Amino acid sequence: MNLTPDQPIAGILAPLFALRSENDLGIGDVQSLREFVDWASEVGFRLIQLLPINETGNDNSPYNAISSAAIEPATLVVSPEAIPDLSLGDFKEIMEKVDRSKLSAGPVNYPAVKALKRSLLEKAFARFAKSHLGRNTFRAAQFLAFVRKEASWIEGYALFRALIDENGGSERWDSWPEPQRGLKEARAWLAEQKHTQRKAFERRMRFFMYIQWLAFSQWKALHAYCNEKNVALMGDVPYGISLYSADVFCERDLFDLQWGGGAPPEPYFKDDLFTQKWGQNWGVPVYRWDVMRRNKFAWWRRRVRMAREIFNLFRVDHILGFYRIYSFPWRPELNPVFLPLSADEARGRTGGLLPHFLPRDDSTGENREANRRAGEEYLKALLEETGEHRLIGEDLGMVPDYVRPNLTALGIAGFKIPTWETESDGSLVAGGKYQRLSVATYGTHDHEPIRVLWTRWDKLARSGGAESGSALREMQKLAAFAGLEGALPQPWSDTMHEKLLRALFACNSWLAICMITDLFATEQRFNVPGAVSQSNWSERLPRTVAGFKADRKISSKMKVVRQMLTECRRVP
Numbered sequence: 001m002n003l004t005p006d007q008p009i010a011g012i013l014a015p016l017f018a019l020r021s022e023n024d025l026g027i028g029d030v031q032s033l034r035e036f037v038d039w040a041s042e043v044g045f046r047l048i049q050l051l052p053i054n055e056t057g058n059d060n061s062p063y064n065a066i067s068s069a070a071i072e073p074a075t076l077v078v079s080p081e082a083i084p085d086l087s088l089g090d091f092k093e094i095m096e097k098v099d100r101s102k103l104s105a106g107p108v109n110y111p112a113v114k115a116l117k118r119s120l121l122e123k124a125f126a127r128f129a130k131s132h133l134g135r136n137t138f139r140a141a142q143f144l145a146f147v148r149k150e151a152s153w154i155e156g157y158a159l160f161r162a163l164i165d166e167n168g169g170s171e172r173w174d175s176w177p178e179p180q181r182g183l184k185e186a187r188a189w190l191a192e193q194k195h196t197q198r199k200a201f202e203r204r205m206r207f208f209m210y211i212q213w214l215a216f217s218q219w220k221a222l223h224a225y226c227n228e229k230n231v232a233l234m235g236d237v238p239y240g241i242s243l244y245s246a247d248v249f250c251e252r253d254l255f256d257l258q259w260g261g262g263a264p265p266e267p268y269f270k271d272d273l274f275t276q277k278w279g280q281n282w283g284v285p286v287y288r289w290d291v292m293r294r295n296k297f298a299w300w301r302r303r304v305r306m307a308r309e310i311f312n313l314f315r316v317d318h319i320l321g322f323y324r325i326y327s328f329p330w331r332p333e334l335n336p337v338f339l340p341l342s343a344d345e346a347r348g349r350t351g352g353l354l355p356h357f358l359p360r361d362d363s364t365g366e367n368r369e370a371n372r373r374a375g376e377e378y379l380k381a382l383l384e385e386t387g388e389h390r391l392i393g394e395d396l397g398m399v400p401d402y403v404r405p406n407l408t409a410l411g412i413a414g415f416k417i418p419t420w421e422t423e424s425d426g427s428l429v430a431g432g433k434y435q436r437l438s439v440a441t442y443g444t445h446d447h448e449p450i451r452v453l454w455t456r457w458d459k460l461a462r463s464g465g466a467e468s469g470s471a472l473r474e475m476q477k478l479a480a481f482a483g484l485e486g487a488l489p490q491p492w493s494d495t496m497h498e499k500l501l502r503a504l505f506a507c508n509s510w511l512a513i514c515m516i517t518d519l520f521a522t523e524q525r526f527n528v529p530g531a532v533s534q535s536n537w538s539e540r541l542p543r544t545v546a547g548f549k550a551d552r553k554i555s556s557k558m559k560v561v562r563q564m565l566t567e568c569r570r571v572p
Contacts, residue, residue, distance in 0.1 A: 001230055002572065003312060003379060005436045005510040010570040011234065012040055014516040015445065015526050016075060017108050017537065020544040024320035025111040026103035032239035033212045034225060035545040041229050043558045044565040045394025046572070049234040049315070049513055051445055056442045060110045060537050062554045063238045063317065066171050066172065067246045068303050069153045074113055078120045079458055083214060086397055096120050107538035125207045139479040146213045152302060154212060156183055158205035159253050160448045165204060219310045222395040234392070235311035237303060239321040240284025248285060254292060254299055255285035259327040261360060278355060280529060283332040286325060286358055289378065297381040304385040323375035323403055329353035362400045372402040379410055390440060408437060414441045418481055418504050428481040431507030436556035440509035442518050446529050449517040450500060452494050461489035497521045505568040512570065516541065520554065
């Protein structure tokens with residue numbers, strides 16, 4: 001598979017949870033993705049971009065994973081056909097209690113989905129333990145080989161994961177009994193338990209190792225299948241990791257827990273007063289790069305190596321963090337407390353500290369050069385594990401002037417969002433001017449679909465209100481970018497949709513990626529930054545992948561898309 005900038009390709013961003021297949025258990029899984037790969041390949045797409053697939057906590061956010069290594073069990077295909085240890089009888093026994101149609105309707109019901117898959121996996125593990133563990137079988141040998149290969153992380157992860165069960169399903173280790181709050185203490189605690197209790201706990205640890213063995217097996221098989229289909233999988237490695245993760249639990253010296261990473265204030269988030277005033281407070285612990293440097297960035301190298309086992313290339317979310325990270329001296333749950341405070345009042349609550357960039361801001365030339373050198377050092381370590389053109393940098397937000405030239409020098413493609421790329425006169429930069437080493441897209445998972453954006457502008461432009469003039473100007477700029485003719489404002493139309501897609505695919509960028517919602521011109525949204533909502537990370541597409549083919553309107557539109565991709569030379 002040619003994955004170099006000399007061959008432009010097109011891709012689709014599709015959150016896995018949003019995909020549907022006929023037999024899924026209420027959430028998109030590896031089988032759903034396999035079907036989607038087949039469909040996308042027929043249309044002419046050569047890349048599928050996913051959100052992170054690491055195991056999530058109780059907020060279900062893929063960007064707040066409880067492990068940098070473990071895969072989310074909900075992504076697994078859990079059926080007798082996919083898992084040899086799961087008998088048809090056990091599967092039917094559990095599924096008879098489930099209203100499958102209700103589970104599959106609407107958004108993802110995470111508590112129900114995770115509980116169901118957990119029950120099925122427990123049945124499978126019980127049979128595996130009885131038939132294979134402690135016996136000299138081929139399947140047991142495969143499992144033990146996996147555990148040995150992943151020894152650098154899996155035992156600590158399994159201990160952490162079993163302790164979550166021990167503490168009522170909460171991953172918040174700082175609220176657990178004191179002897180369980182760290183790796184060393186928890187190992188000592190376990191050693192002190194009675195023989196039967198210790199054995200039961202260790203069996204639970206093996207259960208979580210077993211799930212990961214199944215997960216890596218299924219994802220590696222999918223990776224091989226995608227290579228056969230000549231479709232690249234693009235993963236996502238977030239810059240941060242959850243405070244309540246196995247990583248922080250096991251390797252606490254790598255993290256500065258006094259600070260939580262985020263992003264600086266942005267007026268763009270008009271519906272989020274906190275982000276406008278203070279910024280985005282993600283709460284991810286800040287890295288102690290001095291400690292990481294001493295062991296040659298082993299934690300990051302492992303993270304990248306594991307991603308390469310499943311993905312052809314991957315996006316580093318918030319790559320700006322490698323240069324400097326905007327950091328908060330309070331946890332996100334305290335945001336409502338700090339929202340109305342002045343800077344002086346906030347200092348009074350934090351011992352004089354306010355949010356700022358760490359390790360330093362970009363206020364002086366000396367600082368900028370120090371940040372540039374540091375980011376380059378860290379990213380070079382990652383590149384040593386990825387190889388050329390495998391690492392994509394999400395470089396959106398408040399971007400220092402030294403970052404993009406540095407990424408280009410390192411061979412890392414950054415992002416081009418047309419509505420954010422402007423000339424000195426305010427017009428949008430023509431797609432033909434985009435540098436080849438870049439990714440063109442109308443939006444990421446955090447953005448509203450392009451149809452929603454246009455419809456809002458159209459409504460404002462017609463309103464005659466204070467924002468009507470600026471909305472009309474935005475419409476005019478995007479219309480010029482897409483070569484759209486006719487008087488403005490004008491409502492959304494199929495013609496407009498086709499013009500926008502063609503303009504994206506015609507960009508000079510190596511990768512042209514559209515969200516599945518932009519490809520279908522729908523209004524669904526997968527995440528609203530800064531909002532705590534049950535709709536985040538749970539919206540699903542209205543049809544199964546098989547339904548895409550059966551839908552005449554979609555099939556007709558995809559024939560047009562295939563022709564566009566061919567004309568834009570994105571089909572090899």
